Amino acid sequence: MIDYSPDLMGRTAVITGATSGIGLAAAILFSLHGARIIGIGRDPQRAEDARRIIKESPDARIDFFLADLSSQNQIHHLVEEIGQFFQENNINCLDILVNNAGTYSQHKILTEDGIEKTYATNHLAPFLLTQKLLPWLEKSPSGRVITVSSDSHYGMTIDPDDIANPRWYIGILAYAKSKLANILFTSEFNRRYGHTNVHAYALDPGLVKTNIAFKDQPAFSRLVWKIRRSAGDPPEKPARTILFLASEPSIQTSPENYWCNSKPKRCSQQAARSDLARMLWESSVQLCEGNSAVREIE
Numbered sequence: 686m687i688d689y690s691p692d693l694m695g696r697t698a699v700i701t702g703a704t705s706g707i708g709l710a711a712a713i714l715f716s717l718h719g720a721r722i723i724g725i726g727r728d729p730q731r732a733e734d735a736r737r738i739i740k741e742s743p744d745a746r747i748d749f750f751l752a753d754l755s756s757q758n759q760i761h762h763l764v765e766e767i768g769q770f771f772q773e774n775n776i777n778c779l780d781i782l783v784n785n786a787g788t789y790s791q792h793k794i795l796t797e798d799g800i801e802k803t804y805a806t807n808h809l810a811p812f813l814l815t816q817k818l819l820p821w822l823e824k825s826p827s828g829r830v831i832t833v834s835s836d837s838h839y840g841m842t843i844d845p846d847d848i849a850n851p852r853w854y855i856g857i858l859a860y861a862k863s864k865l866a867n868i869l870f871t872s873e874f875n876r877r878y879g880h881t882n883v884h885a886y887a888l889d890p891g892l893v894k895t896n897i898a899f900k901d902q903p904a905f906s907r908l909v910w911k912i913r914r915s916a917g918d919p920p921e922k923p924a925r926t927i928l929f930l931a932s933e934p935s936i937q938t939s940p941e942n943y944w945c946n947s948k949p950k951r952c953s954q955q956a957a958r959s960d961l962a963r964m965l966w967e968s969s970v971q972l973c974e975g976n977s978a979v980r981e982i983e
């Protein structure tokens with residue numbers, strides 16, 4: 686991994702949550718390797734700040750689009766904007782989609798779609814965005830969908846009928862379940878689209894020193910994260926795994942769904958359940974229904 690230095694010249698990557706932490710580190714690294722970056726942020730000032738940082742890399746090509754990914758309407762609008770941008774700039778395909786944006790909330794908040802916000806942002810947004818961008822990914826010779834999960838998924842299970850608006854809400858459990866959903870989504874994606882040239886990967890970034898649990902959180906949550914993250918790695922470390930998953934030719938059809946430090950990692954038994962993955966997919970389709978977003982091929 687140390688000397689891993691792929692050439693991403695001519696490839697286009699969409700990276701969500703590219704305004705900070707792991708997403709920003711990945712955007713910088715991808716830029717250094719020649720990729721054209723479409724960064725997704727939710728705040729205009731943070732997007733502009735990140736764009737300037739990424740632009741410092743020699744020959745960086747970076748554009749930002751804004752969307753609150755907890756809103757399905759904003760995801761639809763975002764995809765329209767990206768499609769228009771691709772057409773105007775003669776970009777023929779999307780090579781890499783990094784579903785990185787993520788959130789933690791100590792308290793239960795419902796989105797405008799009536800869905801618990803952690804689940805909407807961490808699972809349904811990757812699900813919907815991937816479906817909507819699939820036509821562009823399929824035009825790539827080796828399309829890749831990379832979703833940032835977490836080892837917090839161990840010990841979790843999901844009730845697909847309860848997860849979108851859970852009766853009992855505990856922030857850390859909601860977060861961990863959404864990360865379990867990331868792996869189930871990845872494995873079901875590969876089962877459904879295994880015959881195409883698009884492949885999906887979920888990764889555990891490890892414990893990373895970012896501001897994720899500082900944002901809009903009460904003092905106690907911030908204090909807990911301040912202590913916990915002090916043992917974390919810099920975001921550049923998982924960014925190298927994302928780069929590997931985005932570019933390594935030998936893993937294009939890998940049967941492995943879950944990765945850490947550029948190597949396959951054993952996920953939990955729940956995350957490996959194909960019946961649960963299928964149920965979660967079907968429930969996610971229903972939660973996105975009415976937006977005519979999901980293009981079933983089976």
Ligand SMILES: NC(=O)c1ccc[n+]([C@@H]2O[C@H](COP(=O)([O-])OP(=O)(O)OC[C@H]3O[C@@H](n4cnc5c(N)ncnc54)[C@H](OP(=O)(O)O)[C@@H]3O)[C@@H](O)[C@H]2O)c1
Pocket residue numbers: 701702703704705706707708725726727728731752753754755785786787788806833834835836889890891892893894895896897898900917920
């Ligand atoms: N840090 C860790 O130890 C760790 C461990 C395991 C997994 N992860 C995962 O790693 C990913 C990146 O997190 P991070 O640690 O790098 O934290 P971070 O620095 O807070 O980055 C999260 C990114 O997601 C964006 N985001 C959050 N909610 C959004 C929304 N509703 N719409 C659009 N963008 C939104 C944030 O935008 P703003 O800049 O506007 O806030 C930010 O760019 C997450 O999926 C997280 O679950 C992190």
